[in-house]
Amino acid sequence: MSRTVTLRSLDPRIDRLGIPQEQSPFEGVPEGTHLETYEVFHQAKRGARHIHVGSIHAPNPELAMVFAKEQFARRSECVNLWVVRSSEVITFSPEDADLFETTPEKSYRDASGYKVMQKILSWKQRLQQEQTRQSTGNQ
Numbered sequence: 001m002s003r004t005v006t007l008r009s010l011d012p013r014i015d016r017l018g019i020p021q022e023q024s025p026f027e028g029v030p031e032g033t034h035l036e037t038y039e040v041f042h043q044a045k046r047g048a049r050h051i052h053v054g055s056i057h058a059p060n061p062e063l064a065m066v067f068a069k070e071q072f073a074r075r076s077e078c079v080n081l082w083v084v085r086s087s088e089v090i091t092f093s094p095e096d097a098d099l100f101e102t103t104p105e106k107s108y109r110d111a112s113g114y115k116v117m118q119k120i121l122s123w124k125q126r127l128q129q130e131q132t133r134q135s136t137g138n139q
Contacts (some may be wrong), residue, residue, distance in 0.1 A: 018109035038064040039089060042072050050082055
């Protein structure tokens, strides 16, 4: 018992996604299986970086885009969304942790290795003492 699914939206922005009006028959999800999982990345304003905001489940990429828009772009500011199949994301395995080990001593790269704040506080203290001496000497 298959039927044709027609996606029609009153929102012209949805129509711009290029989703065909007539979809192939969708019999639903067989028992014991799941829809595909997609990762959603959200961009709040032009030039900003995309941030992972969550996951959604959808039967195909087109509907994943519609679901992502409804779920993650409706309430907050959004100018762009990326939707990626979770199965397409490539990661390192935990066994490859040694790839990220580096030379243990790299304090020269860390800002905490520089004593700038101490120098600033010392300079402020000297400046304050000098102002105090000038104000007491002028009276």
